Each structure stands twice: as structure tokens, then as C-alpha cells.
Amino acid sequence: MNGLKQLAVTDESMVLEREEIIDQLMQEYSDDILHLVYTYVKNRATAEDLTQEIFIKCYERLHQFNQQAAIKTWVYRIASNHCKDYLRSWHYRKITLSDKILDYIPSKSKQVEEEIIANSEENILTNAVLNLPLKYREVVFLHYYEELSLAEISKITTVNINTIKTRLKRAKDLLKDKMIEEV
Amino acid sequence: MSDPFTNLKSSMEKSVFKDFSFSNERKNAVKEAIRISQSQPQFHSWKIETIIAILESVQHESKDGYTISTQLFQKNERTFQKNEGQLYTLLHLLENKEILTSNWINKKKYYSLNSKGKKYLATYKQDTSKQELSLNHLLEEASL
Numbered sequence A: 001m002n003g004l005k006q007l008a009v010t011d012e013s014m015v016l017e018r019e020e021i022i023d024q025l026m027q028e029y030s031d032d033i034l035h036l037v038y039t040y041v042k043n044r045a046t047a048e049d050l051t052q053e054i055f056i057k058c059y060e061r062l063h064q065f066n067q068q069a070a071i072k073t074w075v076y077r078i079a080s081n082h083c084k085d086y087l088r089s090w091h092y093r094k095i096t097l098s099d100k101i102l103d104y105i106p107s108k109s110k111q112v113e114e115e116i117i118a119n120s121e122e123n124i125l126t127n128a129v130l131n132l133p134l135k136y137r138e139v140v141f142l143h144y145y146e147e148l149s150l151a152e153i154s155k156i157t158t159v160n161i162n163t164i165k166t167r168l169k170r171a172k173d174l175l176k177d178k179m180i181e182e183v
Numbered sequence B: 001m002s003d004p005f006t007n008l009k010s011s012m013e014k015s016v017f018k019d020f021s022f023s024n025e026r027k028n029a030v031k032e033a034i035r036i037s038q039s040q041p042q043f044h045s046w047k048i049e050t051i052i053a054i055l056e057s058v059q060h061e062s063k064d065g066y067t068i069s070t071q072l073f074q075k076n077e078r079t080f081q082k083n084e085g086q087l088y089t090l091l092h093l094l095e096n097k098e099i100l101t102s103n104w105i106n107k108k109k110y111y112s113l114n115s116k117g118k119k120y121l122a123t124y125k126q127d128t129s130k131q132e133l134s135l136n137h138l139l140e141e142a143s144l
Helices: A001-043 A046-066 A071-087 A092-104 A108-118 A122-130 A136-147 A150-157 A161-183 B007-015 B024-039 B048-057 B065-074 B085-096 B115-127 B130-143
Strands: B100-105 B108-113
Touching: A001 A046, A001 A071, A001 A136, A001 B024, A046 A071, A046 B024, A071 A092, A071 A136, A071 A150, A092 B024, A122 A136, A122 A161, A122 B024, A136 A161, A136 B007, A150 A161, B007 B130, B048 B065, B048 B115, B065 B085, B065 B108, B085 B100, B108 B115
Parallel strands: none
Antiparallel strands: B100 B108
């Protein structure tokens, strides 16, 4: 009879174990994930909201995690897909984009703000990367900021390694053109 | 040719990601959400009696979900009343634990006891004292 009692109880102990795992994942990766999310959505508050959703999603999907893969790549993949879903969502396209149009209407305070931000060398590089098209921005960030290998990036984005290499090369060219423009 | 991205990490840390980390409030919000999602569905705490009732109903012949559901109802097992879908969740769970096996016949899924399930049922009947059983009988008759 113990077997059946266990059956009723295992779910409960598994719940605690899953909670523990999510806690550890947050300690370990939450800042990296937050920064990754930011490079997709370019807004701090949205990035924080989405990161929160991502860890909840990890909790819900934990039973689907395949032990053969590294948990880090698995979490990154969920994060990357979640961001892409968000960028495709109705809310983002209709509401956030119309807010963005306001950015193009010149306002004095904004100009000043941007000038202060824009002058250091660090900011020039950061802004240049953030303004790259998504498919380049994504691989550049994962490779140079998160310091992941091409194989890992390939697993996260489900893009072929050679394609990633080409994108990195193309991103370098784009960046150089931009830097020359700015100087 | 130098790599223009070499300094990306330190540049971003000093600029766009300065003082930007996933706060403890945010972490707690995640834990809170997880806790709420757990407390809502009560599916995990099956009563032993419910499980046994299902095993008993398929011990002699295989049956489909609907027949099992009707039999449980006749046996006064009301766990799934107005919540029939949960029966299938439990059947699936028992199948995953290899206590039940199933067969598709004419677009219906028929469940029957596995050898493991038979063993459970047998041990359960041995373990429970006769007294308790007869008491259950009494209770059952009283509630009819």
C-alpha cells in the first residue's frame, strides 16, 4: 500500500523541489536573463515583467526539462522565445509601437537627456548594438555579453552554427559602418 | 582587424545595465505566483479510497472512462461529481505509474489493471483490517 500513498505524496514533495530549483535558477541567472530580455524589448519595466513571467514559465515547464540538455541553455531558450512572442504580440505591436511614435516628435527635455547619455564611448558601442536588427543583436549579445559558445547559441535560438557565424560577421560590418558614420 | 565587440560587456555594464538587476521584490513576486498556482488546483491530493475504487472497477474487465465514472457514481464515490475531467487526469496518472494499462477499441480508451495494479489492490485488501472494512460497509449502507 505504501506505493499508492507515495503516489499521493510525491507530487507534494516534487512541488517543494521544483520551487527550490526555480529559486536557485533565479539566484544564478536572473540578472543575465533580465539583461538578455532588455536587449529584445529595450525597456526596463517591460524587461522586469517579462523576466518574472519567464521564471514562472520555467516552473510550469520544469517537468518537460530534458536532463540531457544544460539547464542554463534551457532557461535561455524559454527566455528568448518568450521575448519573441512578446514582440509579435498584439499588445506590443499596437500599443507600444504607437507610444514609440511619440518619440519622434521632438521635445526639449528628451534631447537634453539623450545628449547626456550619448557622449561616452561605452554608450556609443552599447547604443550601436541595441540599434542592430534583432537577428544580429541577439547573437552579438549572447556571444559577447553572455559569453556563450556558438554551439550554445545554436541550441538557444535553433539557428545553424554557420548561420550564427555569418550573422556575427555581418554584425561587425554593420557596426563598423555605423561607427564611421558617428565619428 | 580588431573585434569591435570586445568591450561590449564592460560597456553595457557601465551604461545601459548600470544598477539594473532583478530585484528581490521581483524574485519574491515569482515565488508568490508559484505558490498561488499551487494552492489553486487540488488535484494532487487524491484520496486512497478514490484510487482503490477505480482499481476495483476495472479489476475484472477493462472499461472506458465513462463507464468507470458511472460506476464510481453508483459506488457513491463523488470525488469527480461535477468535475468529471479530473477522473481522466487521475487515470492518466495511474497509467503513467504503470498501475493501469489501456487499449484503444472503437475510438474509446479501455483501461485495465496492470500486474502492478493487481498487487496494489491485493495488498490493500490484506492490510486493511476487517473491522475497518465492515465499518465502511456500514457507512455506505447508511448513506444510501
